[in-house]
Amino acid sequence: MSILKVARLGHPVLRQGAEAIPPEQIVSQQLQKLIDDMIETMTEYDGVGLAAVQVHECKQVAVLEVQDNPRYPKKTRVPLSVLINPSIAPLSDEKEEDWEGCLSIPDLRGRVPRHKSIRVQGWDRDGKELNFVASDFHARVIQHEWDHLNGKVFLDRMQDLSTLTYLQELARYWVER
Ligand code: NI
Numbered sequence: 001m002s003i004l005k006v007a008r009l010g011h012p013v014l015r016q017g018a019e020a021i022p023p024e025q026i027v028s029q030q031l032q033k034l035i036d037d038m039i040e041t042m043t044e045y046d047g048v049g050l051a052a053v054q055v056h057e058c059k060q061v062a063v064l065e066v067q068d069n070p071r072y073p074k075k076t077r078v079p080l081s082v083l084i085n086p087s088i089a090p091l092s093d094e095k096e097e098d099w100e101g102c103l104s105i106p107d108l109r110g111r112v113p114r115h116k117s118i119r120v121q122g123w124d125r126d127g128k129e130l131n132f133v134a135s136d137f138h139a140r141v142i143q144h145e146w147d148h149l150n151g152k153v154f155l156d157r158m159q160d161l162s163t164l165t166y167l168q169e170l171a172r173y174w175v176e177r
Pocket of ligand 1: 103
């Protein structure tokens with residue numbers, strides 16, 4: 001496995017959007033290697049999610065995992081999962097605001113409103129169909145990664161840019177809500 005280079009804000013690849021993966025290509029060696037490398041990269045940089053566009057591959061695949069994470073110490077765990085060609089639908093209008101960061105926008109955090117609960121459909125890395133409900137931080141991470149696959153970053157979703165802060169200042173001046 002290899003650790004991949006992560007594109008940072010300003011690189012056009014982050015604004016391009018990703019293409020759907022034909023189902024027969026899901027189990028291909030090439031895609032399986034990309035997935036393994038994405039997991040390795042996410043783990044190396046203490047991310048809770050990573051979309052393929054962030055490693056310069058315009059394919060609709062994202063990986064996520066929330067464990068005891070130094071970048072997000074208070075969050076509930078989400079097992080390692082791979083989402084291919086995901087689609088999401090909010091289960092209600094209810095939104096929640098919380099801090100978000102992004103490996104493509106290092107050191108910054110901002111408060112982002114997200115749907116509290118969503119239905120997620122897509123495929124896993126074995127080509128098995130996925131259809132599940134995600135809530136709270138799990139739903140947030142999926143919405144964040146889904147945005148990447150559509151050429152968006154969390155800054156685009158912020159309603160109030162005055163909450164944008166460096167991580168060090170966040171710890172110093174803001175109380176985690
Ligand atoms: Ni991100």
